[in-house]
Amino acid sequence: MSGKENLSQQDLTTSTFSVSSNDVYRNNNSGKSNGKAGKSATRAILCSLFVCLLAIIALAVTLAIVVTKKIDEKNETPRATPEPGSGSQTGDGSGNCPDTGNTGSSNEFCTTPDCVKAASNMMKSMDMTVDPCADFFEYACGGWTRSHVIPEDKAVLGTFYTLRDDVDIKLKAVLEQPIAAGEWEAITKAKQYYQSCINLTAIEDMNLTESIVTVNELGGWPVLSSSWSESSFNLEDVLLTTRKYTNSPPIFDSYAYTDSKNPDARILYVDQPGFGMPNREYYLKGRNDKTLLAYEKFATEMAVMFGANEATAKNDMKDMVDFEIKLANISLPSEERRDEDKMYNLRTIQNIASSSPAINWNKYFTNLLKINDLNITLGSGENIICRNPEYLRLLSGILTDTPKRTVANYIVWRYVARLPNALPERVRDIQTKYRKALVGTAQVEPRWKTCAGAANSNFGLAVGNLFIDKYFGAEAKVDVSSSNDIKSIYVYFKKLK
Numbered sequence: 057m058s059g060k061e062n063l064s065q066q067d068l069t070t071s072t073f074s075v076s077s078n079d080v081y082r083n084n085n086s087g088k089s090n091g092k093a094g095k096s097a098t099r100a101i102l103c104s105l106f107v108c109l110l111a112i113i114a115l116a117v118t119l120a121i122v123v124t125k126k127i128d129e130k131n132e133t134p135r136a137t138p139e140p141g142s143g144s145q146t147g148d149g150s151g152n153c154p155d156t157g158n159t160g161s162s163n164e165f166c167t168t169p170d171c172v173k174a175a176s177n178m179m180k181s182m183d184m185t186v187d188p189c190a191d192f193f194e195y196a197c198g199g200w201t202r203s204h205v206i207p208e209d210k211a212v213l214g215t216f217y218t219l220r221d222d223v224d225i226k227l228k229a230v231l232e233q234p235i236a237a238g239e240w241e242a243i244t245k246a247k248q249y250y251q252s253c254i255n256l257t258a259i260e261d262m263n264l265t266e267s268i269v270t271v272n273e274l275g276g277w278p279v280l281s282s283s284w285s286e287s288s289f290n291l292e293d294v295l296l297t298t299r300k301y302t303n304s305p306p307i308f309d310s311y312a313y314t315d316s317k318n319p320d321a322r323i324l325y326v327d328q329p330g331f332g333m334p335n336r337e338y339y340l341k342g343r344n345d346k347t348l349l350a351y352e353k354f355a356t357e358m359a360v361m362f363g364a365n366e367a368t369a370k371n372d373m374k375d376m377v378d379f380e381i382k383l384a385n386i387s388l389p390s391e392e393r394r395d396e397d398k399m400y401n402l403r404t405i406q407n408i409a410s411s412s413p414a415i416n417w418n419k420y421f422t423n424l425l426k427i428n429d430l431n432i433t434l435g436s437g438e439n440i441i442c443r444n445p446e447y448l449r450l451l452s453g454i455l456t457d458t459p460k461r462t463v464a465n466y467i468v469w470r471y472v473a474r475l476p477n478a479l480p481e482r483v484r485d486i487q488t489k490y491r492k493a494l495v496g497t498a499q500v501e502p503r504w505k506t507c508a509g510a511a512n513s514n515f516g517l518a519v520g521n522l523f524i525d526k527y528f529g530a531e532a533k534v535d536v537s538s539s540n541d542i543k544s545i546y547v548y549f550k551k552l553k
């Protein structure tokens with residue numbers, strides 16, 4: 057084995073270059089018993105040869121580091137396995153693994169089946185023939201890029217996407233289980249949701265009727281009807297109604313969540329919203345940006361599909377996109393939203409109302425809580441965490457300057473934009489064209505995958521419960537609840553408070 061290859065292995069396991077650093081690999085190969093009795097003479101010789109070799113390599117590597125200073129020495133050391141005979145085994149399945157040839161107490165390596173598998177995956181992803189100092193990316197990822205091809209229905213591929221695929225397949229299996237007597241209502245609903253999502257025949261039959269009912273509940277989509285009138289539009293009412301259909305509301309976001317500086321209490325938050333495209337940057341590449349125009353076309357074609365006049369749709373959707381560009385422009389990019397302290401701005405409803413007068417905040421927050429039948433009365437002195445006060449201030453000005461028709465078109469569009477997956481093929485085709493412009497692929501992912509993902513995002517807790525029941529052993533659950541790591545995190549957070 058060349059010195060370079062050994063350096064690679066060192067890097068992979070640990071950066072504390074002790075002799076034992078290489079054991080996971082070396083000893084796997086040489087197949088020694090786990091420091092138990094019965095070491096043959098051959099093994100002993102192999103072992104000492106081995107240790108010598110390692111010592112030399114370790115020395116060489118240490119020197120190399122001292123000279124080049126290119127390798128970060130602060131990485132974590134690998135998780136220790138229990139001392140032989142110490143009793144408290146984690147993975148007893150690994151107890152017989154002939155892999156830790158250490159005779160003494162320097163047995164620091166995790167050799168459970170999971171650890172070995174993880175190490176093997178990592179090694180497969182690397183290209184150890186490459187000098188990490190010459191091309192670190194190739195060294196770290198060369199094996200991975202050569203053994204993976206981006207599938208037709210995806211624009212990117214990465215370890216987490218593969219993991220996600222793995223989860224989706226497992227979700228499919230749990231969601232396809234028949235509805236069981238006495239199971240939680242939420243679980244039944246998740247299964248029914250999945251079933252209705254994969255039944256494309258039923259979807260073709262249903263047409264757009266159901267969607268139009270909801271559009272009307274939202275006060276109607278101005279682009280569709282000549283009878284839409286500005287005088288019957290009430291911003292707060294429409295925004296409140298959208299909350300029944302989405303957790304990602306347009307115009308601004310608001311929610312109740314644990315107070316990050318007082319974990320015992322829950323508090324209302326208000327923040328900039330998400331947008332119709334994946335993030336604000338898509339809106340700021342110029343008005344003739346290809347993706348932005350594809351998005352505008354997607355909206356226009358959807359409006360026509362729902363019955364709009366084509367010329368009206370073009371005009372209205374153009375105004376609407378102009379409006380959304382302005383909102384995106386006053387929002388903060390994610391890299392400026394990482395400092396939790398800066399995002400934590402306590403404001404009373406009264407404060408917010410005076411800096412952002414285009415919205416009736418008192419009415420909005422009071423009625424927001426009533427959606428869930430909560431009988432809570434908020435005073436105008438109620439504290440709210442305002443994560444981006446400047447957004448709300450500028451939003452007020454934009455709302456004042458924008459025709460209500462455009463604002464209403466936008467709010468309803470954000471609802472309509474999420475529908476295609478639940479609608480007949482001719483509607484899904486419109487979305488596919490937009491997706492092609494957005495992510496560069498026109499291939500549609502398998503239907504079961506769309507549906508498993510949608511069930512998971514809409515019924516997260518129920519689906520998570522099904523998943524854990526089926527795929528996590530009882531020990532895993534006990535481990536988590538009694539884990540000292542989790543407890544220490546809890547204690548740590550208590551201290552922060």
Ligand SMILES: *[C@@H]1O[C@H](CO)[C@@H](O)[C@H](O)[C@H]1NC(C)=O
Binds near residue numbers: 255257258259261
């Ligand atoms: C799909 O829905 C139709 C009703 O539109 C129903 O007759 C059919 O049995 C459903 N198929 C499955 C597999 O559930």
Ligand SMILES: *[C@@H]1O[C@H](CO)[C@@H](O)[C@H](O)[C@H]1NC(C)=O
Binds near residue numbers: 261263264
């Ligand atoms: C579904 O909608 C299309 C287009 O609007 C229409 O031609 C068709 O008759 C509708 N089908 C049903 C069953 O309502």
Ligand SMILES: *[C@@H]1O[C@H](CO)[C@@H](O)[C@H](O)[C@H]1NC(C)=O
Binds near residue numbers: 385
């Ligand atoms: C974004 O806002 C800045 C500052 O008000 C302005 O100069 C710029 O023209 C805006 N950009 C767009 C695309 O609206």
Ligand SMILES: *[C@@H]1O[C@H](CO)[C@@H](O)[C@H](O)[C@H]1NC(C)=O
Binds near residue numbers: 431
């Ligand atoms: C709501 O709360 C108030 C004050 O706590 C109480 O007087 C009222 O009866 C409650 N209303 C309902 C519908 O529960």
